[in-house]
Amino acid sequence: MKKKYFVIVIISFFTVAFFLLLNYLQPLRADDFGRANTDTLAKGLIIMVHSIQVDYMTWTGRVSAQALIYLLMSKKYIGLSLFLVNLINSIAFYVFMLLSFKIVTSDRGNILSKDFIVFSFFFVFVFYQTGFIANILWKTGAIQYFWGLTLLIIVYYFSIVKNKSSLVLGIFVGSIIGLYNEIFVCVSILLCLAYFFERVTSKKVINDTVVAFFVSCAIGGIILVAAPGNYARLEHISSGTHSSLLQNILRLIYEIIFTPQYTLILLVMIIVFFILVFTNKNVKKITAIIYSVTLLLSLFVLVPVAKSYDLNQRVLIIYNTIFFIASYMLIYNHSSLFINYLYRALNKLALVFVIMLIIQLYLILNISLCFYKFEQKRNVLVSQYKQIGITDLNLPCISAYISPTVFVDDITPDKNVYNNQAYADFYGFKNVTCKTVC
Structure with a gap:
């Protein structure tokens, strides 16, 4: 029994550690610089409140998402900011992956099983090929999209799969999601309404957590959608x-x-x-x-x-x-004999899936290392330019699009675009342009 738990701990540790490494290798991009320039940790919470107020009126009503990124991304304490964001994001990824597995197996699945091996392969394949992993390694993408998604997974697991009731959990997550993202709000409310309708038609009990989540999410959603900034931005x-x-x-x-x-x-x-x-x-x-x-x-x-x-x-x-x-x-809970036979056949190929999973992880790590090395070389140039007092920079940059599996959003040849201005402000330069080298 102790050996079993030890292996589970090792697998869990490896998952968190590997994703932590990927987070560490991911350079700052676009909105990361802009949010860090606000420097809430150095200037005080009043700056965060003011920034959210301005955003609400002129750019976006995503109060909870904006608050999180303003609070966690700080230019002066960028080392601490990145450590916290990377660590939280790595743990969130593990929770997201584990609970996704628990959900698809109706909480019957075991990490030490062929089911988990096959699931892990398809999980990484789908979320790597769709650019999901690349986007949630981006600090802003992680905070303003992935963390909210992880909270939704947690609520679903405890309220639907475990059938547990917690008004506190429902209100807490619902309040965050309601002010988090318009798409998340609308999709969540639609799914809650579908859940209520299905429960009523089948004469089943409605979970209190879902009710609490729905009400708080709807209230927050009204505040979010009413923001003048949403319409100004669009x-x-x-x-x-x-x-x-x-x-x-x-x-x-x-x-x-x-x-x-x-x-x-x-x-x-x-x-x-x-x-x-x-x-x-x-x-x-x-x-x-x-x-x-x-x-x-x-x-x-x-x-x-x-x-x-x-x-x-x-x-x-x-x-x-x-x-x-x-x-x-x-697929896991299908009534068809053919689907069940196919699933058992996949489980028999567990060793093959392990090998293919390792190959995928290698590809993900390799591209992350390439971007990291590129950024390190560019940072050397930035330091050199600062030392000799140059204020208008021309740096190497990456192509705007490489593949769906890669998140770029780098600086551009145009010094007037947001990415360039945020980058220049962050490093203390007047203007930044670039020449595409890869």
Whole structure:
């Protein structure tokens, strides 16, 4: 028994340590510099409050997400900031992965099993290939997207899988998510409504945690959506271009279908989900219809995104998570003899999946090392320029797009764009331009 727990501890430690290494290797990018320049830890909480107030009126109503990043990212104490963010993010990733496994196996799965090996491979494959991992290594992406997603996973696990009630947990997470992100709010509320409707139709008890989460999330969501900054931001990004609702919906559908670098795996998971949910006799037809319609409708939450700017990986994070977990759950608990046979066959190939998992981890680590080495060399140039008093820099930079598995968002040749201005302010220069070298 002691040996079993020791192995579990080793696996858990390796997961956290490996992701901590990836976080350490990830350089600061874009909004990381802008948020750190606010320097809340050095200037006091009043600066954070003022910044959130300005953001609410002019840029975004994401109060809880903005508060977290203003509080944790500080220019003066950047070493401490990065240590805290990297550590929290690594632990969050472990919790996210572990609870996702517990959810798909209905809490019956064991870390020391072939089930976990196969799950780990597909987990890493899907979230690496969709750019999920690359985006949550980005400090801003982690704080403003991934941490909220992890909280949602925690609430789902304890309220639905474990069927435990905690008003405190529901109110706490609901309040954070309600003020966290418009997409998260809308998707969460839709899923809660689907849950309530399904429970009423099947005459089952509604969990108090979900009720508390729904109410607090809805209240926070009203405050978030009412923020004048949301509309100012979308208007600014869309350059004042006006289009009808139908045009925006058609644009969204077009982007989902014709941007395979971002949506191909998601589309495959959506198709797999619909096939499995309606062929699984373990799932009541009314339940299948309710959740299928809800998940389909949830995609149209992205209509404002499609109107203002192209789809990107971070706005799809919650959808990749939902459809991955839902599809895998249906595979694990399917009534079909063929699906069960296929799953057992995959388990027999556990050793092959271990090898393929290691290869994937190597690829992820290798690209992270490449970016880290590039950034270290550029930092040497920055230090040299500061020593000789140069205020207008021309630095090497990375191509705007390399692959869907990589998050770049580097400085650009244009000194006037936000990324360049934030970078220059952070390092104390007047202007920064760059020349693409890779």
